[in-house]
Amino acid sequence: MTKRRMFLRMITASLLRRRSRMLIALLSIGIGATILAGLVTIYVDVPRQMGAQFRSYGANMLILPDGDSALTPDSLQTALAAIPADELVGAASYRYVRLDMTSRQQSFTAAGTDFEQITKTSPYFSVEGSYPSATREVLVGKEIADTIGVKTGSTMTLTWQPAQGAAEKSPEESRTPGAVLSGSAEGFGGGLVYVAAQLDSETRIASLTVDASTQTPEYGGLLAEDEAFLAQFTGKTLPLTLGEGIDAFSGATVTSAAVVDALNRAVSAGEQAQVKTVNFLVAGILTTGGEEEGYLFISLEDMAIMTGSDALDVAELSVSAGAEQLQAYADSISEQGGVQARLVKRVTRSEAAVLTKLQSLVFLVTAVVLLLTMICVSTTMMAVVSERRREIGLRKALGASDGSIRAEFLGEGLFLGALGGVLGAVLGFVFAQVVSVNVFGSSITFQPLLLPIAVIVSMAVSAVSCLMPIKRAVAIDPALVLKGE
Amino acid sequence: MSLLELRNVSKIYGELKALDNVSIHVDQGEWVAIMGPSGSGKSTMMNIIGCMDKPTSGQVLLDGVDIARESSKRLTDIRRDKIGLIFQQFHMVSYLTAVENVMVSQYYHSMPDEKEALEALERVGLRERARHLPSQLSGGEQQRVCVARALINHPELILADEPTGNLDEANENIVLDLFAQLHREGTTLIVVTHDPEVADAAQRTIVLEHGKLLKEVVNEHFGE
Numbered sequence: 001m002t003k004r005r006m007f008l009r010m011i012t013a014s015l016l017r018r019r020s021r022m023l024i025a026l027l028s029i030g031i032g033a034t035i036l037a038g039l040v041t042i043y044v045d046v047p048r049q050m051g052a053q054f055r056s057y058g059a060n061m062l063i064l065p066d067g068d069s070a071l072t073p074d075s076l077q078t079a080l081a082a083i084p085a086d087e088l089v090g091a092a093s094y095r096y097v098r099l100d101m102t103s104r105q106q107s108f109t110a111a112g113t114d115f116e117q118i119t120k121t122s123p124y125f126s127v128e129g130s131y132p133s134a135t136r137e138v139l140v141g142k143e144i145a146d147t148i149g150v151k152t153g154s155t156m157t158l159t160w161q162p163a164q165g166a167a168e169k170s171p172e173e174s175r176t177p178g179a180v181l182s183g184s185a186e187g188f189g190g191g192l193v194y195v196a197a198q199l200d201s202e203t204r205i206a207s208l209t210v211d212a213s214t215q216t217p218e219y220g221g222l223l224a225e226d227e228a229f230l231a232q233f234t235g236k237t238l239p240l241t242l243g244e245g246i247d248a249f250s251g252a253t254v255t256s257a258a259v260v261d262a263l264n265r266a267v268s269a270g271e272q273a274q275v276k277t278v279n280f281l282v283a284g285i286l287t288t289g290g291e292e293e294g295y296l297f298i299s300l301e302d303m304a305i306m307t308g309s310d311a312l313d314v315a316e317l318s319v320s321a322g323a324e325q326l327q328a329y330a331d332s333i334s335e336q337g338g339v340q341a342r343l344v345k346r347v348t349r350s351e352a353a354v355l356t357k358l359q360s361l362v363f364l365v366t367a368v369v370l371l372l373t374m375i376c377v378s379t380t381m382m383a384v385v386s387e388r389r390r391e392i393g394l395r396k397a398l399g400a401s402d403g404s405i406r407a408e409f410l411g412e413g414l415f416l417g418a419l420g421g422v423l424g425a426v427l428g429f430v431f432a433q434v435v436s437v438n439v440f441g442s443s444i445t446f447q448p449l450l451l452p453i454a455v456i457v458s459m460a461v462s463a464v465s466c467l468m469p470i471k472r473a474v475a476i477d478p479a480l481v482l483k484g485e
Numbered sequence: 486m487s488l489l490e491l492r493n494v495s496k497i498y499g500e501l502k503a504l505d506n507v508s509i510h511v512d513q514g515e516w517v518a519i520m521g522p523s524g525s526g527k528s529t530m531m532n533i534i535g536c537m538d539k540p541t542s543g544q545v546l547l548d549g550v551d552i553a554r555e556s557s558k559r560l561t562d563i564r565r566d567k568i569g570l571i572f573q574q575f576h577m578v579s580y581l582t583a584v585e586n587v588m589v590s591q592y593y594h595s596m597p598d599e600k601e602a603l604e605a606l607e608r609v610g611l612r613e614r615a616r617h618l619p620s621q622l623s624g625g626e627q628q629r630v631c632v633a634r635a636l637i638n639h640p641e642l643i644l645a646d647e648p649t650g651n652l653d654e655a656n657e658n659i660v661l662d663l664f665a666q667l668h669r670e671g672t673t674l675i676v677v678t679h680d681p682e683v684a685d686a687a688q689r690t691i692v693l694e695h696g697k698l699l700k701e702v703v704n705e706h707f708g709e
């Protein structure tokens with residue numbers, strides 16, 4: 001048998017046959033390693049975890065029109081292509097206008113937006129009732145709701161007045177490819193019928209939306225939902241005449257005429273953006289704790305119908321990426337031209353600050369745990385040494401040099417460290433997983449590198465912890481074995 | 486030929502003279518007993534001869550080398566190479582089996598050799614108890630393992646401090662028989678004892694009192 005095998009045999013025998021003692025040492029190393037491995041996992045994972053977490057605090061990038069060119073759904077789509085789909089949490093576009101509530105002689109800022117995206121970019125929005133899910137529904141800011149006393153289920157009549165000058169569009173402009181024409185005409189019983197037509201590249205009608213809610217529901221009212229009726233308009237060039245290529249909706253000739261009339265007026269009036277009044281159903285009341293409570297929110301479709309344009313003012317993006325990556329995305333979007341992208345500095349900076357603080361906290365706790373583990377292991381090994389005084393004396397009496405005594409204790413320490421490290425890596429992962437699920441609400445993947453790191457660190461820790469006990473062991477006098485102790 | 490010679494050796498603890506100007510010599514192959522009342526300095530002398538302690542003054546010549554002047558590292562080497570120790574309290578490594586305990590001695594000396602260790606246990610009549618832990622052995626059996634451990638490296642000198650102090654008659658005889666065998670093989674034996682019967686087995690008895698050499702008695706009946 002070689003010396004090395006005997007060495008290993010003695011060490012393993014010491015650990016295995018003196019189980020209860022060694023279990024305590026192993027436990028202290030194991031627990032230390034567990035907490036360390038757990039904290040390291042969290043430390044490494046924190047940016048990712050928090051990145052997702054931060055996204056619930058709102059958008060961190062804005063896309064704005066650049067100079068003269070307007071921000072449109074198309075140019076926004078082009079800009080969004082620069083951001084990987086899995087990092088783009090949400091992109092909510094907004095169009096802000098003033099809408100009047102003539103019944104109260106008040107006007108409010110209304111935002112046209114995409115409610116589905118809002119739930120992603122601004123998850124902290126709290127809605128009593130629900131988000132608008134159909135056209136002609138409005139989400140009312142809490143502040144407004146309190147002032148005018150509306151509730152979920154109430155109706156609000158809102159009017160859009162084109163700004164002076166903006167109304168003076170020439171007929172040519174209303175003929176620009178891709179424009180949205182909108183207008184209204186009196187239908188059955190004097191109620192207004194609203195239309196909005198999207199023009200294609202050759203200024204033909206590409207699609208048509210009709211609002212006939214003022215008409216008799218069983219007759220004219222059905223027309224707005226009738227695909228066959230609406231499809232007749234596709235591909236036609238304005239102006240039109242009822243009966244020439246366009247058949248009246250059965251039982252609703254007056255309403256059908258009003259649709260044609262409204263379209264003709266829209267184009268002939270030179271898209272003289274018209275005053276439009278629409279009845280909205282209050283779908284919900286919005287509470288945010290911020291300035292949003294002073295706004296009305298309607299869908300982008302309603303906004304386009306009311307204002308006759310699908311232009312956007314701003315898009316708020318929520319992107320799950322670090323500050324630097326975010327800046328890179330913003331730069332590449334701005335470089336493409338047409339639009340400009342900006343970071344919401346307040347959000348990105350505070351994210352970076354929180355991350356740094358959190359990481360230094362975890363780092364500090366790790367250092368403290370490391371120290372505590374060392375003290376604990378050192379104390380245990382100290383107890384082990386005094387418990388084994390006679391054995392150490394005997395070994396020295398049998399001819400063990402100080403070096404052999406050192407090697408044996410260090411060997412036991414390292415062995416315990418390795419065992420504790422493996423234990424710690426496994427339990428630490430479980431610990432990190434539990435923390436992650438409970439605190440961040442998401443799971444983490446096992447880092448294979450964690451195992452060797454945990455083993456090496458806990459071996460180093462237990463080696464350092466063994467220094468004092470080993471010094472004690474070496475100092476033991478072999479003569480004590482001859483005394484009757 | 487003299488293996489060991491103490492010249493005017495004193496060991497002083499403060500006021501107390503544990504050994505007071507003692508001079509003795511032990512020949513190669515000789516079997517010597519050391520007797521004396523409790524506190525007379527027997528263990529102190531064994532510690533010095535066993536290279537585990539140094540005298541306050543005097544010379545201790547082992548194989549012509551004055552071990553009183555050696556560094557503790559050298560003393561460890563000398564102890565490992567030349568001396569086998571047997572104690573009153575059997576002193577085994579509690580978590581190692583009998584054969585492993587014997588191998589520990591080989592391990593520090595040169596190379597662990599399980600076969601040789603088993604042969605040594607065979608010699609003390611414990612071949613079949615080789616895989617037992619100390620807690621599974623009787624006191625007498627443990628002391629026999631200690632004898633096997635002391636002789637495994639073929640030391641020139643075996644020092645035994647009260648080797649039979651905790652043994653019954655039967656085990657005492659087994660150990661004495663082993664000593665007689667070792668003596669016949671030429672090993673030098675120094676045995677501390679309170680027991681006149683054990684002393685009688687030796688060739689010569691050195692008697693200490695209050696740290697001084699009281700007398701030396703040659704056993705005329707030796708070998709009978």
Ligand SMILES: Nc1ncnc2c1ncn2[C@@H]1O[C@H](COP(=O)(O)OP(=O)(O)OP(=O)(O)O)[C@@H](O)[C@H]1O
Nearest residue numbers: 498501502503521522523524525526527528529530
């Ligand atoms: N380290 C020490 N410090 C102080 N005094 C000591 C020390 N070691 C031994 N002595 C004293 O030296 C004297 C001799 O001790 P020693 O152990 O040699 O006696 P002994 O003859 O072996 O006795 P016993 O038969 O009881 O074993 C005793 O009085 C003892 O108290």
Ligand SMILES: [Mg+2]
Nearest residue numbers: 527528529646
């Ligand atoms: Mg004694």
